[in-house]
Structure formats: structure tokens, C-alpha cells
Amino acid sequence: MTRKLISDPEPLQPEYIPSNFVNRENTKTALSNLIGPDSSRNIHLQGPEGTGKTHLTLRQLNQLDQVNTCYVDCKNSDTQYKALRQMLQSLTEEPVNTGYHTSDLQRKIEERTGAIHTVIVLDEIEFLLENDGDSLLYFLSRMENQSKVNVITISNQSLNLQKQVEERTFSSLQPYPIQLEPYTGEEVYDIILDRARKSLKPQTVQKSSLTYIASKTTNPRLAIQLLKTAAKTADKIITENHVQQIEEKALNEYIDQLLNTFTEHHTILLQAIEELAENTDTTIQTGDVYESYQDLCQSQERESLSNRRISDHLKQLELLNLIKAEYHYGGTKGKTREIRLNYPGSYSKS
Ligand SMILES: Nc1ncnc2c1ncn2[C@@H]1O[C@H](COP(=O)(O)OP(=O)(O)OP(=O)(O)O)[C@@H](O)[C@H]1O
Structure with missing residues (x-):
């Protein structure tokens, strides 16, 4: 990151957890009452993208003492087996090899959670449920040491x-x-404004540029990306005009970041949809x-994946909210899907 305007890059990074959350007092209070050794409640946090679900939860975990915590990102761990391995790894702080059977992992996790209060976070659970059903949640909801687990x-x-x-x-959870x-x-x-104050040198951002960013998206993650890209590329001061010039770059960086734990085939697939969307006003x-997608793979001299796998990849792009799909059932073709791009904020590809 260039440092011309930036005095501290940390508050602009995706993993930075702020010490003050804007307007989330009720959620913070609820989380601190419900999570920890005095509670055995399970919680389901839900909300649109970027509304602070992950960071508010991680902040709460950071404040707990004498508690085991396991954080599982189900975008990456999208089967029961992968999630159990990830949990055991967090609990033991050691790598867990792939030789174990599912029931071995379950037993080991039960043993560990019996000793000390444990908080298990399953972030982006929709990816795991879509891919592997609810067997992990069923197991967790029936573990022996319910009173010691959130x-x-x-x-x-x-x-x-x-x-x-x-x-x-659901009824046991x-x-x-x-x-x-x-x-x-x-x-x-x-x-x-808070991120700008913490990360930028004084007098390097015009108020109108922040107002402009806030008018473009209600997703803070994208808003922070716009500020970051603007800060990296501006000469002396971030103006509204400068933000307008870097919008497409920022949007691309935002999408790259969303896709960075997925495969190159997800990127190619999205590119295929973008190209089709450019040439049509209707759904695809x-x-x-x-x-x-196959044409693009061929032009890049890559082997394309089967339709079955591409169908799963499409579902993941849908869960990431980058596309919207409408499903039609019946007819000669069975289940079909109509797709359109769904870029964040009020953005569309120019
Ligand atoms: N109230 C807030 N105050 C300060 N920063 C916030 C607030 N809410 C969200 N953020 C910031 O916005 C970004 C997105 O937050 P977070 O990842 O927690 O959202 P999320 O709801 O889990 O999103 P997603 O569903 O897309 O994973 C993070 O950089 C986070 O620090």
C-alpha cells in the first residue's frame, strides 16, 4: 500500500476489528449476555452483507477469558468433516490429520468441550448447509456437554x-x-469517517467524498474498500471526483477479495456471466x-469442469450475492435457472 496519504494501513484492512462499533449497542449487549460460561444459549445471527455479524461476534470472543473458542468459516469448511477438523484444530491448537473418521472427530470434540466452556462459531453457515445438509448442526445440538457450549x-x-x-x-438447537x-x-x-480518521493523514480527505461513498452503498465493507482504493491512488487529497474515477477498480478489488478463497473457475464463471450480461438486458x-464458461476455459487453455460442478459453483456465487438466480421447475428440461448479475451497492459493470 502506498503511504502518501495513509499513516496507518490497519484500519482499512478487512480483518481489522474496530474498538467502537457505530450504532450496534443492543447487539453488543445481547452477545455479551448470551455468550460465555454463564450461558448455554445457542444463537443465530442474521443480516445483510457487511452488517457487522462476524466482527461483532469476534470482538465478543476476544473479550472472553477462560473459555475455548472455535471459529469456522463455512465458506471454506463446507462439509461436516472439514468443519469438525477445523474445530478440533482450534481446540487442540495442533494440526489434525485427515486419517480420522467423522465419529472420531466428534468424540474428541465432545471430550474437549466437557472440560471447559466452549464457544463454537459457524460463520456463513449457508455454504455448509447447502453443500452437506444439517448433520453437523444435529451433532452439535445433541452433544453431551450442552450446558458448557454456545x-x-x-x-x-x-x-x-x-x-x-x-x-x-432446530428444536434441540x-x-x-x-x-x-x-x-x-x-x-x-x-x-x-472513523476509519479515515484512524488511517489517513490530516486533511487528506474531503467530506464530500465520504458523503458520496455513503450514498453509493449501505455495505460498510464495500465502503471501506472504496476509501482504501481512493487513499492508495490519490495524489494529495481524496476528492469526490477521485472516488468516482476509482470506483470500478475498487469494485473489482472488492469482488477479488470475496472470491479469494474460491477457485479460478469461480472467477472464470463470473467473467462468463459478466460478458453475457453486457450483451443482454434480460436474464441469462x-x-x-x-x-x-467453456469458451473462456478453452481460450485460456484450461480444462473446463463438468456441468454438475459448475452448477455447484453457480450456487456459491449466488450465496456470495454476486448473482441472483430464479429457478423454474418442470417442462422438458427439468429444473432450469435464470441468472442475472447482482453487484453490491448501486453498482453495475460499465
Ligand atoms: N457498526 C460498525 N462500526 C464499525 N465498523 C463496522 C460496523 N459494522 C461493520 N463494520 C465493518 O464492516 C466490515 C464488514 O463487517 P463484517 O465482516 O463483520 O460483516 P458481516 O455482517 O459478517 O458480513 P458478511 O455477511 O458479508 O460476511 C468490517 O470491516 C467491519 O469492521
């Missing part, structure tokens, strides 16, 4: 947890629901996406 599930707005899991799982509402423009303004058929 299970926290976090999901985006589209998941209906109660519908997605079996009734027996009984998660306390916490709903996070989207931010207003003023709240996004306050969030980026899945068959056209496959074709266009």
Missing part, C-alpha cells in the same frame, strides 16, 4: 434456518435469533453460461 451460527439474509434444517435439529438491520447512509458515513440462461 453454538453461534451466522448467515446472510436469505437463509431461513428453521426451514433449511430438520425439525429435530433452539437458537436465539439476532437480526441485524442494514445501515443507513449516515451510519455508513460515520463508519468510514444457464446453458448460455456453461457455453460461455
